[in-house]
């Protein structure tokens with residue numbers, strides 16, 4: 001090991017494969033995107049599929065059983081030792097993931113995987129051939145329908161006893177937690193009103209322990225009634241946390257796996273048929289190597305969840321995301337019973353397990369989609385945790401987007417692969433071949449549907465409409481939409497999305513919309529006939545209709561059902577062009593772009609108030625609903641909480657509960673509003689970030705409202721901080737998924753992380769790793785068409801204030817997660833109106849100070865913090881290393 005300049009490092013790495021940790025990230029830092037070599041993370045994923053490791057020298061050292069490096073130079077030299085320790089495991093007699101390794105490595109060898117020859121030297125060829133991956137996976141059992149839940153009562157005292165049992169004798173339940181468990185029990189009583197569920201809104205400050213407070217009555221009710229409670233979250237962080245509470249409820253692992261099931265949308269899971277296709281030559285080059293590593297993982301995964309489950313989040317990004325989405329069932333092409341892996345399918349298994357479970361841990365989107373258009377029974381008892389996100393989740397779930405990307409997906413679903421496209425994708429005709437040969441009327445409808453779907457855009461549509469060569473009525477409409485947007489839109493961020501209100505359309509747009517509407521109707525009709533014929537086939541139950549064929553026809557009916565609903569919604573949207581606007585909706589035209597490159601053209605529709613469909617579809621049919629959050633009111637009154645959860649649309653009484661956080665915010669936190677960083681002064685902003693991060697010695701979460709400013713600040717300060725031993729990670733800059741960025745940030749108290757909205761909500765980092773939050777400016781909503789409409793309906797600037805207060809409350813909430821945490825919250829904007837300050841906890845001290853004083857205060861707060869002191873030592877070492 002020796003030091004090298006950037007240029008020499010690139011030259012050496014280009015000619016000889018080097019041991020690297022995270023090639024895309026190192027390549028990006030070197031300014032050499034094509035960097036490749038022997039990536040330790042790939043080796044780890046091969047040896048320990050479905051195990052978690054933080055993808056840093058320290059994280060991987062721990063996973064390999066080595067002491068983490070204590071300096072930068074040690075971090076470089078330890079890579080070789082990690083490689084050695086991992087390779088040694090191949091010969092260890094107790095290596096639990098041995099089965100399948102030899103066969104997969106042989107395939108990887110053929111694909112030119114760099115580690116394969118080294119692995120092959122250590123791996124003994126098994127005496128008997130290894131079982132095929134697919135035959136190793138367990139099969140699910142078909143079960144009868146579960147009877148409806150029995151009537152059951154949970155008294156407040158029962159809930160409290162259960163809570164005491166869950167918290168254990170060491171941890172006395174806190175008063176707020178006990179009160180919440182009692183209040184939450186009311187949700188599970190017999191429903192009192194015809195018009196709505198037992199509903200409770202509960203604002204429980206951070207540190208109350210609200211998770212166990214609702215799990216206590218929920219688990220009791222599930223046990224007594226033999227029913228299921230759905231616990232819905234917005235972020236993966238909370239989903240993981242809930243899952244980790246499982247051992248308190250069921251100590252036995254097998255029992256736990258049956259009684260608590262995590263459910264996600266089907267696009268999260270590995271589709272075995274897609275994997276088989278990829279392994280058999282459907283993928284080439286690096287994507288084929290990824291497919292082999294995913295195949296290794298598939299044999300050991302708990303549930304087949306590729307996004308946020310036990311597939312390391314960093315694995316797809318090592319392959320620059322090539323192929324990983326093609327391994328899931330994103331396009332709804334599942335052939336159900338027609339699939340050779342149906343009985344082993346992860347999605348089918350999760351769905352069946354969910355039906356039998358006491359607790360289903362899901363997310364808001366899945367709960368809403370299930371209630372809106374599922375072949376499953378809608379959830380009856382629901383706990384919405386992170387309830388402050390219900391509005392946004394409903395907003396996107398009930399959104400309608402009629403654009404090029406959506407309509408080409410529909411065409412592919414119906415027609416199947418066309419032109420040069422590869423893969424196993426099949427159209428409707430291939431999926432329903434046996435039905436078509438049995439039922440003539442169905443066969444004709446299928447033919448007509450395929451014919452009509454050719455009016456939808458096909459590959460290359462974006463290029464054609466940009467060149468004025470649109471083909472067919474839908475491409476014709478999209479060309480008009482695009483023209484209108486470019487003519488009317490006021491550019492916001494250069495190179496990013498453009499939009500304009502759907503108002504006063506000109507004659508050409510109205511004409512194009514009418515032609516497109518006709519084309520959609522021509523498609524609607526045969527799809528409706530086909531649905532009816534499929535239902536008739538199910539009723540006839542011919543001899544060939546075994547349980548698998550039945551499942552496939554059922555799947556097609558289900559798929560047709562929601563595609564017809566989509567078509568109807570698109571039709572309604574088009575019918576409105578040229579006519580009066582529907583005041584329940586906000587409609588606009590958009591050209592979506594990233595860095596100046598167009599990727600979609602669309603007509604969008606959102607509910608002005610998306611909690612209306614939420615109330616109709618999810619809340620009213622449910623028996624009991626608890627909505628909870630630490631910031632449910634977002635610094636406002638209960639009226640705000642009712643508006644943002646759909647409670648205002650129910651005719652029944654909705655209960656309220658509140659418990660203050662037990663933390664002494666005055667003692668453990670402060671808010672600093674910096675008065676002398678000028679808006680628009682990028683150099684000043686970057687300098688402020690760097691100095692504040694230095695004062696806290698890392699441990700900083702920096703939040704931005706615009707990606708461009710985030711990138712600009714990062715570019716100015718990352719090197720300077722790195723030289724001082726303070727790593728700076730950044731969303732939208734580092735080629736790593738946000739979940740992994742947070743894992744790295746959490747693991748290193750010296751690291752800092754810059755990000756946008758998603759990080760404001762999804763970061764749960766208790767302890768010293770997060771001690772300073774910096775917001776670059778007041779997080780006003782972006783001035784979009786949708787925002788303008790909601791602002792007007794919601795009381796003008798009062799609406800904006802509510803949005804900002806909710807955001808500030810969320811951002812501040814990242815800081816103090818548990819007893820003993822300390823933190824400072826800094827806003828680099830003098831233009832912070834005092835009326836917004838009630839977003840923060842009542843007793844926290846808020847000061848307006850110049851930057852120098854803010855820096856001095858931050859330094860002062862953490863002067864004796866062990867994490868900061870140890871960074872100081874590390875920093876001296878980094879400087880010594882450099883010198």
Ligand code: SF4
Pocket residue numbers: 270271272273274329333334335336337339340341342345346347348
């Ligand atoms: S049943 Fe459907 S989702 Fe499951 S493996 Fe087969 S095609 Fe994929």
